[in-house]
Amino acid sequence: MKWLLLVLILIAPIFAPYDPMTTHLSEIVKPPSVAHPMGTDHLGRDVWSRWLYGGQHTLIMTALATLIGVGFGTLGGLVTRYEAFAALWEGLMALPGLLLSLVLLTLLGASSLTIAIAVGIAQIAPTAIYTRNIIKQIKIMAFVEGTIAIGASEWWVMTRTILPNAWPSLRVYAVNTFGYCLLNSAALAFLGFTGQPGLPDWGVMMAEGNLILREAIWVSLAPGIAITVLLWLVYPKER
Amino acid sequence: MKRILFRLGAIWFAITLTFVMLRVLPGDAIIGPLIEAGADQQTIQEQQILLGLDQPIWTQYGAYLSDLIRGDLGESIVRGLPVSEILRPAFGSTVSLAFSALIVMIPMGITLGVIAARDHLLARLIIPFANAAPIYWTGTLVIFALRNTSEIWIPALLLAFHTSGAVARVTESSLRQTFNTTFVQTARAKGLRERTILGRHVLPMSLIPVITVIGLQAGFLLSGTILVEMLFLRPGIGQVLVNGVLRRDYPVVQGAVMVITVIYVMINILVDLLIGWVDPRLRADV
Numbered sequence: 001m002k003w004l005l006l007v008l009i010l011i012a013p014i015f016a017p018y019d020p021m022t023t024h025l026s027e028i029v030k031p032p033s034v035a036h037p038m039g040t041d042h043l044g045r046d047v048w049s050r051w052l053y054g055g056q057h058t059l060i061m062t063a064l065a066t067l068i069g070v071g072f073g074t075l076g077g078l079v080t081r082y083e084a085f086a087a088l089w090e091g092l093m094a095l096p097g098l099l100l101s102l103v104l105l106t107l108l109g110a111s112s113l114t115i116a117i118a119v120g121i122a123q124i125a126p127t128a129i130y131t132r133n134i135i136k137q138i139k140i141m142a143f144v145e146g147t148i149a150i151g152a153s154e155w156w157v158m159t160r161t162i163l164p165n166a167w168p169s170l171r172v173y174a175v176n177t178f179g180y181c182l183l184n185s186a187a188l189a190f191l192g193f194t195g196q197p198g199l200p201d202w203g204v205m206m207a208e209g210n211l212i213l214r215e216a217i218w219v220s221l222a223p224g225i226a227i228t229v230l231l232w233l234v235y236p237k238e239r
Numbered sequence: 240m241k242r243i244l245f246r247l248g249a250i251w252f253a254i255t256l257t258f259v260m261l262r263v264l265p266g267d268a269i270i271g272p273l274i275e276a277g278a279d280q281q282t283i284q285e286q287q288i289l290l291g292l293d294q295p296i297w298t299q300y301g302a303y304l305s306d307l308i309r310g311d312l313g314e315s316i317v318r319g320l321p322v323s324e325i326l327r328p329a330f331g332s333t334v335s336l337a338f339s340a341l342i343v344m345i346p347m348g349i350t351l352g353v354i355a356a357r358d359h360l361l362a363r364l365i366i367p368f369a370n371a372a373p374i375y376w377t378g379t380l381v382i383f384a385l386r387n388t389s390e391i392w393i394p395a396l397l398l399a400f401h402t403s404g405a406v407a408r409v410t411e412s413s414l415r416q417t418f419n420t421t422f423v424q425t426a427r428a429k430g431l432r433e434r435t436i437l438g439r440h441v442l443p444m445s446l447i448p449v450i451t452v453i454g455l456q457a458g459f460l461l462s463g464t465i466l467v468e469m470l471f472l473r474p475g476i477g478q479v480l481v482n483g484v485l486r487r488d489y490p491v492v493q494g495a496v497m498v499i500t501v502i503y504v505m506i507n508i509l510v511d512l513l514i515g516w517v518d519p520r521l522r523a524d525v
Contacts, residue, residue: 091249091252094249094250094253094500095256095257095496096457096458096461096503099461099499099500102465102480102484102492103256103492106261106483106484106489107261109487184462186373186375187462190375190466191485206376209379210470213382213383217383220376220379223376224376224377224379224380227376228368228373228376231371231372235367235370
């Protein structure tokens, strides 16, 4: 169900009736109608088309960030038996996630790709700490001891015995991280770090909608609802 | 005492980390924008000497730290003003926003959690919304609904609402656990009213994980503060930081990050003290 929705967002642009970037100065700030189901924005662009393209853009950014964060984070968790790494991960937590991303963006410059990288890197330390805790729990179990006792190499124990058992927890954690990455990439796009004004992206659309709030609330309504629904789907539910 | 020293160590680490990222890593924050702007080799070298970037990195770090202790945060590359002068007026605004949000967040989260623990439909709807909706979107809606948003309580309430979601969730699960313990059974058997059981016995017992999560929420609170300041056009540290990053003005970024980290640590020290106050068993650790 969730996967279907994600695929749908990724291929959504094929349903877009207009080009998301083309401006029509005769169609500025039109409320929703048959020709423009979600109305048009301050440059006369079709909001429905921009929303479809924007979802794809936001999702690709988020997916890349999640891959970086969870991928390197898991790897980082695996090497934390070396104390120096453990200290590094704990130390990185001294900066709140969004702050770390902002520092990285100062270094990397503004673009969609750097947003994804900056958001992803900020998730490495929390993922590494989580992975380390999971591994600690599994390590003390009898079957791990057994594998060591029959002479398995350290690498084998880590990748073939511990990792498959850590996988279910890590998968839940990855879905959760996806949520944070979505929230933060859209936030940074909202703050103007895509480096490309007018790019169809949910965060950018919300920033644009903010400019013409009184005249055209529909511009920021659609991407906001979309992000809220997606986050509601991925966040862990009670009980 | 040990915890407080640890927290102060976190400030030092954050300062060093920012320094390392902005000056040592390849793609130096000062040279990068100059090359992008098409500056020639000579201008770049002049700038490097002017800013002391030709010195060995340890000398730079030492100079940075000793300047920092004297309250000198360097000069803004873009605006030419001392960074401390840019940050000083912004500091008060951010502190009052973050702390008023914090003060509202705690009772709001606990109340929502209590309502949720009683299986109230309202909490079922509000808590997931507070957790899932991005603050820069709900903020937009608030600005749309209310004409005048210059007063501080509006963004403070908004921040409190979104950060209270997690507090509510932890309160709920903690309450449910406590309700299953035997001493609650005893209280019920004594014939105490449900309200007394909740207020006198269950709630105090359930507060420790709640306070811990308040500390964890401090990061979200400050990230939210940055976004809210941009959205509500409040001249605070968040605005200084975002503009600094957009212009790649690294002394300003360094200064703003340091100030936000200090606020972050202040909140965490407060939470540590609060835990000790609620649960005397943990006092020695603080």
